[in-house]
Amino acid sequence: MEINRYIQAIEEHIAELRVRNVMAIQDGWDFFVLEVNRNWIFRFPRRQEGLSQLEKENRFLSEWSYRLPVPVPRYRWIYLQATPSFAAYPKLSGLALNPRSIPEDSRNCAQELALFLSSLHRIPIPSPREVHIQNWKLKYEKFHTQVQRQLLHRLEEGGRVEELVPLLIGISQKRVR
Structure with missing residues (x-):
């Protein structure tokens, strides 16, 4: 199950x-x-x-x-x-908002919903450039985490830098795709 x-x-x-x-x-x-x-x-x-x-x-x-x-x-x-x-x-x-849960005197519910929607619509929408910058930053933060996870522990275990270059290249090629 x-x-x-x-x-x-x-x-x-x-x-x-x-x-x-x-x-x-x-x-x-x-x-x-x-x-x-x-x-x-x-x-x-x-x-x-x-x-x-x-x-x-x-x-x-x-x-x-x-x-x-x-x-x-x-x-x-x-x-x-x-x-x-x-x-x-x-x-x-x-309660979840549905026709059965709305009280007969729904003014309070309507006011709360209007206040919420008004607040939601005041949230600034980022420009496409800002979104691109955020995505770029997130992409490289993930890459950094992956490098730390896969490479640094091998160095700590006595691995040589020369041995790790192919692994690093493999990680970076995965990021490009």
Whole structure:
């Protein structure tokens, strides 16, 4: 059963969290969602595109969640390289917005939604040049991490620099593709 696989991934990567109860939330198209211990939401991408979506969400929410007038998810754990990949945040209080959950006197709900959308629309959109610079920086930060992980530990184990050049060339060629 897929839920058991997800629980195993949670327990494997998050030692401080003991999974006591789990409820599957079947509404998501892009993610399989679990509510864990009634206070954590875990999102598992159903497809490969979900990984990049999680990365984008995390970058956006990390920078902007504190400036929005309503509670939004703030990821606590993100494991994009895990199998299966997942991210988790503390459960938000309240009800999901749907026709059944909107009170008859929906003015307060409409005002909150309007305030949220207004705040969201005030967020500056970066120019394509800024996005390119950010992507370039991210690309080389990942490259640096890969070099550290694959090369430096070999040097520490007594490897010679001359022996590592082919490995470095292999890493850089992978980055170009």
